[in-house]
Amino acid sequence: MKHRTFLAGLALALLAGSAGAANHELLNVSYDPTRELYADVNQAFAAQWKKQTGEDLTIRASHGGSGKQARAVIDGLEADVVTLALAADIDAIADKGKLLPANWQSRLPQNSTPYASTIVLLVRKGNPKKIHDWDDLVRPGVAVITPNPKTSGGARWNYLAAWAWASQQYRDGDKVLDYMTRLFKNVPVLDTGARGATTTFVERGIGDVLIAWENEALLTLNDPETRGKYEIVVPSLSIKAEPPVAWIDKNVARHGTRKQAEAYLRFLYSAEGQRLVAKHYYRPAEPDLVPAAERANFPTVKWVTIDGAFGGWKKAQATHFGDGGLFDKIMQAAR
Amino acid sequence: MNAVAKKMPGSGLRRPLPGFGLSLGFGLGWLGVVVLLPLAALLLHAAGLGFSGWLRALHDERVQAAVKLSFGASFAAALAAAFAGTLVAWVVVRYRFPGRRLLDAMVDLPFAMPTAVAGIALTALYSQNGWIGRWLEGMGLKVAYTPIGIVIALVFIGLPFAVRTLQPVLETLGREPEEAAASLGAGRFTTLRRVVLPELLPAVLTGFSLAFARALGEYGSVIFIAGNLPYKTEIAPLLITIRLEEYDYDGAVAIAALLLAASFVCLLAINAIPALFKHARRRDG
Numbered sequence: 001m002k003h004r005t006f007l008a009g010l011a012l013a014l015l016a017g018s019a020g021a022a023n024h025e026l027l028n029v030s031y032d033p034t035r036e037l038y039a040d041v042n043q044a045f046a047a048q049w050k051k052q053t054g055e056d057l058t059i060r061a062s063h064g065g066s067g068k069q070a071r072a073v074i075d076g077l078e079a080d081v082v083t084l085a086l087a088a089d090i091d092a093i094a095d096k097g098k099l100l101p102a103n104w105q106s107r108l109p110q111n112s113t114p115y116a117s118t119i120v121l122l123v124r125k126g127n128p129k130k131i132h133d134w135d136d137l138v139r140p141g142v143a144v145i146t147p148n149p150k151t152s153g154g155a156r157w158n159y160l161a162a163w164a165w166a167s168q169q170y171r172d173g174d175k176v177l178d179y180m181t182r183l184f185k186n187v188p189v190l191d192t193g194a195r196g197a198t199t200t201f202v203e204r205g206i207g208d209v210l211i212a213w214e215n216e217a218l219l220t221l222n223d224p225e226t227r228g229k230y231e232i233v234v235p236s237l238s239i240k241a242e243p244p245v246a247w248i249d250k251n252v253a254r255h256g257t258r259k260q261a262e263a264y265l266r267f268l269y270s271a272e273g274q275r276l277v278a279k280h281y282y283r284p285a286e287p288d289l290v291p292a293a294e295r296a297n298f299p300t301v302k303w304v305t306i307d308g309a310f311g312g313w314k315k316a317q318a319t320h321f322g323d324g325g326l327f328d329k330i331m332q333a334a335r
Numbered sequence: 336m337n338a339v340a341k342k343m344p345g346s347g348l349r350r351p352l353p354g355f356g357l358s359l360g361f362g363l364g365w366l367g368v369v370v371l372l373p374l375a376a377l378l379l380h381a382a383g384l385g386f387s388g389w390l391r392a393l394h395d396e397r398v399q400a401a402v403k404l405s406f407g408a409s410f411a412a413a414l415a416a417a418f419a420g421t422l423v424a425w426v427v428v429r430y431r432f433p434g435r436r437l438l439d440a441m442v443d444l445p446f447a448m449p450t451a452v453a454g455i456a457l458t459a460l461y462s463q464n465g466w467i468g469r470w471l472e473g474m475g476l477k478v479a480y481t482p483i484g485i486v487i488a489l490v491f492i493g494l495p496f497a498v499r500t501l502q503p504v505l506e507t508l509g510r511e512p513e514e515a516a517a518s519l520g521a522g523r524f525t526t527l528r529r530v531v532l533p534e535l536l537p538a539v540l541t542g543f544s545l546a547f548a549r550a551l552g553e554y555g556s557v558i559f560i561a562g563n564l565p566y567k568t569e570i571a572p573l574l575i576t577i578r579l580e581e582y583d584y585d586g587a588v589a590i591a592a593l594l595l596a597a598s599f600v601c602l603l604a605i606n607a608i609p610a611l612f613k614h615a616r617r618r619d620g
Contacts, residue, residue, distance in 0.1 A: 092582060096582060151576065151580050189563070204462040204465070321581070331565045
């Protein structure tokens with residue numbers, strides 16, 4: 001008797017839970033360094049949604065390594081939207097999980113990229129090793145900190161930025177490979193994620209230069225604890241880092257949250273969304289919506305894009321980062 | 336003893352658990368779901384690779400380097416943990432001093448602590464500007480981001496196994512055999528070598544093998560202090576993760592199965608030693 005009451009209660013609770021969740025909850029599965037950004041965005045969007053529709057919306061966020069997060073969604077983490085570090089990770093969700101259509105990137109403005117960043121070099125105050133561009137990183141005695149492109153989506157942008165510069169500099173494929181090999185020979189620690197690499201450089205004091213996303217570098221520069229200890233060096237050529245967003249069709253259909261999920265992502269492109277993006281040191285996709293003073297953090301950078309220089313993520317992923325790809329060759333030669 | 340034990344299931348004794356069959360069924364069921372089923376799934380997947388797939392995984396130089404490092408570091412760490420664990424257990428059991436209970440409780444800390452926290456703390460201590468690393472590096476010894484750092488992290492997580500397997504044996508051993516040895520004129524070293532250590536050896540070896548097996552699969556605490564450079568400081572569990580990041584489930588399973596098989600062989604070998612030892616002693620006596 002007792003058992004039956006308990007089970008009935010449990011079933012009721014579950015029913016109530018799922019019915020309640022149908023319209024009022026969104027799960028955003030994101031990567032590590034967007035934690036602070038989405039804490040702000042979620043609050044702002046929930047307030048706006050409440051004003052527009054009268055509906056209370058709870059937005060939960062999950063953060064972790066971009067590739068790991070993609071795998072979690074493929075394996076059944078019920079994300080309504082994903083906001084990851086690179087298109088290759090969302091491609092994998094479309095490809096291996098069949099949870100959204102392959103053409104997902106054409107559904108939102110700017111290639112589904114509401115904010116961008118670029119890859120810069122962070123050096124210690126006064127730039128003691130005189131690092132001004134990519135060729136300085138392969139000098140003997142310079143220790144370079146960057147995470148492992150195999151385990152970190154962010155690190156893949158780092159790697160491709162160096163590659164883009166080297167292939168413009170040397171043209172010849174073997175010379176580019178040689179440059180990359182010498183670069184990775186100078187890497188004393190290969191962290192598994194971007195935040196770990198920042199910790200190694202900033203807290204542990206290892207290395208002379210950190211290859212970093214601009215937003216992470218600006219965060220370190222403006223952190224009260226580390227203010228005045230570092231400088232940003234903008235290389236002569238970099239890459240436009242585009243972290244895309246998408247709703248997960250299968251999951252929003254099941255949850256009945258399609259409308260909310262799409263509005264949530266479109267909010268990122270609004271004036272309010274773009275200002276929040278700039279506040280957290282990401283480059284707004286619609287800079288005209290952001291007052292000039294709030295764009296002052298971002299100098300003009302000469303950059304290539306993944307589509308222009310590497311023929312898109314699918315190709316870059318297979319050529320560079322797959323098993324036996326160019327990165328594996330580089331590490332083998334660098335040992 | 337044996338006769339009593341054999342009679343147990345049929346005897347009229349009141350047992351606290353209902354029904355031997357039911358309890359055994361539950362026990363095996365839980366064991367099956369939690370331990371055997373995942374292992375079986377792993378082995379099944381590995382079997383699907385075929386022998387050639389396995390050989391390919393084995394032949395990769397980077398896999399070999401990582402597996403060698405994992406086994407070597409785990410062995411060294413288990414050895415250190417067994418030695419230090421024996422000393423700690425001896426001190427906690429045999430001596431009475433203020434703070435003994437605290438020390439005893441602290442031994443379990445590595446069990447309870449998230450291993451990533453341990454890894455970050457150890458890295459902070461041993462990196463070039465850390466409290467300990469600063470001194471060691473001054474003497475020319477690099478610990479963090481080298482195999483030495485890996486061993487230290489593995490000793491940390493393995494130590495409680497060595498202490499906790501030895502403690503009960505030490506408690507039941509008592510001082511009488513030592514006193515008897517001393518009264519027969521044995522010196523301290525002889526007593527230790529011929530009376531105490533042989534009694535402790537099986538427990539020490541069990542602790543060693545547990546620490547070894549735990550170290551082999553350890554990920555969280557190691558990746559922060561390891562440096563993770565392929566061919567140099569990359570451990571096998573990290574390589575498994577990397578294969579997963581490449582969506583190469585087969586590659587991941589191949590390495591996992593390799594580790595599993597190798598550690599199974601190691602554990603069997605280690606567990607065979609006490610039995611051999613017993614044989615040798617019986618022949619002596």
